[in-house]
Amino acid sequence: MIKGRVYKFGDNINTDDIYPGRYLSITTDREEMAKHCFELAYPDFLKTARPGDIIVAGKNFGCGSSREQAATCLKYFGISVVIAESFARIFYRNAINLGLPILIAPGITKRVEHGDMLEVDLEKGIVKNLRTNDEIKTIPLPSFILEILSEGGLVPYLRKKLGSGEKGGNK
């Protein structure tokens, strides 16, 4: 069960908003990426968001570029889950591959306010608003996506599947 405070956004938040292009030269230092979340478009985020917060957003969250840094920066900032009315597909896949939990919840922006506390059950796909006691159903994640998430992302998932872990790889 994930519990956290809501940081709310509108529709069509693009990946340039989430992670400005000027920092794309940061390719490997993930902690450094986390220092630039929403830096230009929503500068208040870095001042007021806290690790453990839950992002709730409108439709088409993460549209635009394929930059994985957009999902990486949120994960390493400490965002616990992103819940949106809908997602752009590359961001959606990136989040899963990085082990950043993500849920599609049509209608959620009308039932959740900035600063609300939520309780999220990823496996059941249920979001509870602790302020209103409202229970919001999300679109359930396919089982193999839950499996990737529960392993912590595609890298640990493939290490297990291919047996390419610490022992030096299988190839």
Added chain:
Amino acid sequence: MTIVEKILARAGGKKKVIPNEIVMAKVDVAMSHENADVVLKSFQEIGVKKVWDPEKIVILFDHRVPAESEKTATTHKRIREFVREQGIKHFYDLKEGICHQILPEFGHCRPGEVLVGTDSHTTTHGAFGTFATGIGGTEMAGVWATGELWLKVPESIKIIVKGKFRKYVSAKDLILYIIGQLKADGADYKSVEFCGPAISEMSIASRMVLTNLSMEMGAKNAFILPDEKTIEFVKSTTSKPFEVVLPDKDAEYLETLEYDVSDLPPQIACPHSVDNVKPVREVAGLKIHQVLIGSCTNGRLEDLAVAAEILEGKKIHPDVRLLVIPASRKVYLEALKAGYIEIFLKAGALILNPGCGPCLGAHQGLLAAGEVCVSTTNRNFKGRMGSPDSFIYLTSPATAAKSALTGEITEPL
């Protein structure tokens, strides 16, 4: 089945697939640019020693060429070493140009194949009847390790285009118009098929404008149905055999949309979203500071040709900076031979080396607060090209060239 269903069925080793079914698809071409560095980190973390097939991976540099910082120089160096170590066969160092021009020029786009790239505008290669889509770095690391990835079979939208464009109205105006209608999420997760007499008439370069920008309405991929023109182009770039895949007559579409371009006026996407589209005349007269002609959308020979036609023998407005970026070295050479480069230089343009230039805000001509740029690129997000207080308007090369002359947003005719 639709074209996407047929290609994904084949790639997944199945006879038939239906929308929303998930297939493990075998990848034919896997492209990365500078973000190969992101891929590399995840690839090393997976722990596999060798890539699945060094002949199917394409790596090139275009986003920050030549290196704009020591950090990028180090990234380039690390990737070059990896390319050597793994024996990656198709590596194009910084001299060649933009990935979405290099892939077709060097024969990596073939009908019926599955092509993935760590760049959202990978949808461009659907212009050759290829299933082509963008993925992230870690996902590509999985492809490098295993040669496959999961894909949900998308539903399809068919877009039929009829009519004949007016002078100086082009594929860019059409696709901006369509995005303005369907909006930024109008094709989310969907496969888009373009067909009809106006598409058949179009050059390969113009078709690539449609598939390139389909990304901006959320499309998973886009296709131009392959025809004689496609086959002739592909055969001129690759000797590898391919099989043309076309939709069945009874293929099922989520929607079929029809457009007639005959009366379409020039279009412009206003700040700060690509779906904020208006006819150019509605914003005509707005003072501008910079014009950019280039990119994976509109940096090809025909784009430079129309700009040259408009700029020939004239001088750009003294308050405007005009940046011209040929999409590739080949395009640059052809433009040079055709005399376009001389026309641009005499008009007062600055010619930059082939690459992404300032499009993504890395370098080479960023904007200050309050500045307005008319650009032939594909994104106008807030702060994309420099200051978050600057303004990007997306247009065709014709509108961009004409606006460079007048110093304000101007219809080309």
